Amino acid sequence: MKDIPPRYNPKDHEESIYSKWENSGFFHAEPDFSKKPFTITIPPPNVTGILHMGHALNNTLQDILIRWKRMQGSASLWVPGTDHAGIATQNVVERNLHEKGITRQELGREKFVEEIWKWREKYGNTIIMQLKRLGASCDWKRTRFTMDKGLSEAVLEAFVQLYNKGLIYRGNYIINWCPRCRTALSDEEAPHQNVEGKLYYILYLFKESGEQRAESKEGVVVATTRPETMLGDVAVAVNPKDKRYKKLIGKKLILPLTEREMEIITDDFVDKKFGTGAVKVTPAHDSDDYDMAKRHNLEPVTIMGPDGRMNENAGRFSGLDRFEARKLIVAELEEKKLLIKIEKHDYAVGHCYRCHTVIEPYLSLQWFVRMKPLAEPAIEVVKRGKIKFHPKRWTKVYLNWMENIKDWCISRQIWWGHRLPVYYCQKCNAVIVSKVAPEKCQKCGSQDLKQDEDVLDTWFSSWLWPFSTLGWPEKTKDLRYFYPTAVLVTAPEILFFWVARMIMSGKEFIKEIPFSDVYIHGTVRDATGKKMSKSLGNIIDPLDIIDEFGADALRFSIIAITSAGQDVFLSKEKFEIGRNFANKIWNASRFVLMNVGASELQGTGALEKENLNIADKWILSRLNRTIEAVTKALKNYKFNEAESLVYDFFWHDFCDWYVEMVKPQIIGQSAESKERRTGEILIHVLESSLKLLHPFMPFVTEAIWQNIKERESIMIAAWPEADKHYIDKKIESDIEIVKNIIVNIRNIRSDMNIAYSKKLTVGLAPLRQGVGSVISDNAEYIKNLAHLDKLTIDENFIRPKSCLSAVAEEFNIFIPLEGVIDVAAEKARLTKKQDLLKQQIVFTEKKLKDKNFINNAPEEVVRAEHEKAEKIREQIDRLGKTIEDL
């Protein structure tokens, strides 16, 4: 017997266990056509990332599934990796350089990209290391990075394929532009956020009003939230049905602060009700205006540069930051009396998802993916149920987005990422799209070719992840075996960014869905409901929690408080749940190992039914029921339900009852007289429980598994199968009676302040057929657990004069305590019990007198209600008699 300390200290085990696992090779999976594959590809964290609670939750969920399936005998593969996270990473490295006083422009593209690679070498594995501390059983040999050679190959292949199908095009459009990151963004990367803004009403004077005499008020008032963009106005539009402006259509206006002449045009797009019903048309800085200008053949005027500063078209405002320019322009308009009024106006404006800068709608030449044709099959597979979302409600969100999908802007004006496989002939302007750099122009033969400067959106590589990690575009064995993957586990934030696009790419490039189930878990928030973020300073660092409570505690706790798809509210104390439970498991095992002999450890399979007593049958019934329920819960992605089932079984059934019941049978007994059967059952139930717990708490279960005896990892032990012939309702209800008796006696002790040390003599009167034998079969258990020295069972029990009593459905309890009993107190106690029952009977009888109930409710419900009433009445009577007798 090893010396096992009375406390589970995670630090003594986690590191060594993890390295043993890694060395064992059990994390690694190869195609094995004799087994079923079970594949998960990790949502690749950003290479700049450090582990936060969202990751902890996300990866714990995946590891639970992976470990569970591995134990079930699948070829369980969890592909790990990181995402190059174009903009985010470029920003980080740029900031580092900045601290050294270097800009990336000074460094130049090549050197700068080199710097990023160096940075990645140094810090890029941080999050991977952190995942290991969590216990993640990823196949690390297969760790991928979106900029790896193979994955980059996949990106080029995808681009070329789509281009050749006409699904990628280049064009001049208004896109979301981040002036700080100086790149285009997709719509998803520029989420709208509400801001408290202002609506400026500006007077545009008629040309014929001559010199800008505001006093005349002869002109049109337009309303805008972004007055600085007026410098790019090319017209004012009104709704053709708007009577107020009918006469003014075609009239010439002078753009204030400039000399520009413009016309009043009509367009159905204009909303009569908003503002003044007249809208300034700024095609280069607003996408609606751009469309409108196109309809009217108006040339856009760009007044801002990529840095968010006004350009030469802004005249004397040139060089000013856009918000500076706004202030100045507003001031000048006011001075000229052209600013009619300013209203408070809250509206939503796009913000860069990386740096939170206000997005500028910006006219520029970019590359796009035509999404509608890709979306169609991806809508189909979800509608037909080939891909299921858990919880279901996300299906609607997904479909709604997919059905309104817009083209995807994929070019980014940054340096870190996959460069577009696009080459321009400098001579004839031909565009060549090719995976490898062409030697000469296919059209004119010129060798003067230049590759496009832009890189692709990070998500253009992530959307290939489920198959690029398995070797695509090569037709690999891995791809054939492990694809499609089983389930995608993710947070709702990246449903559109990533999940939807993976479904599209899977259907497009492999012709097969990438996964059949999508499990979407909640967002991790702090105790007050705020999203955890560095800037809010409300982060709970998972590594701190692992240090303080252990990885198992972190894992168990976070799952325990996560109900399907609901957000998770965290505070440090919550991790005590898991820590305490790990300790409980540790100590229960310690008890078992301290009291079980070597022979039982071998497990001779003495679990034959005829060898079992009632307690054994009961715990095996509960065990098998639990196995069944836990497996079912996992199948349905009900993680917290699965967990609480094992928790309740292990702590309450096994520790609180079974172990307590059998204690005297094995403690202090000599090796020969020890009940061998009990020992084997203890081991069997313990081992089964460890297996059920292993996916949730891998470290402590492994540590104990090895304490029991040296052997291979619990990681590859077979997942328990429920053996239904152990499930026994009769035994379970018998044990309920036994527990009820014990609780009743303890109750009396507690109510009447009888010390535990005082052993009691108790008389039990069974009231129903069969109860007597249940009691006598379990007399020893009752005596031990209720701390009795004598237990008399007699149907015709004659109640001694002075005694404490309990009355239950199945039995009466008498505890004679001559001379000790406080009659008044006992009377009060019993009367209180009786009152409770009386309240119940009133309610039940009322129900039974209700004709509607009797006539309409199913027969069995009515009968059950009658039986219930009968039992309550009986108990009230018995209590009454008992009180009288006192």
Add this chain to the structure above:
RNA sequence: GGGCUUAUAGCGCAGUUGGUUAGCGCGCUUCCUUGACAUGGAAGAGGUCACAGGUUCGAGUCCUGUUAGGCCCACCA
């Protein structure tokens, strides 16, 4: 503006297809170091299930509305 989601004990949450005495964890009260565990054990107290209607013999559970949170989407300048 559209959609989703939440409201159950002081706090955090479960409550499967409508039928229990409405559960669990933390906290609280009382007792207990009884040979695994005080990160423990035993016994308790605490809820008119947000509000108002409706369906039903019966509603925490289904429907409608209201209120109050939260989230996502959206081109009203």
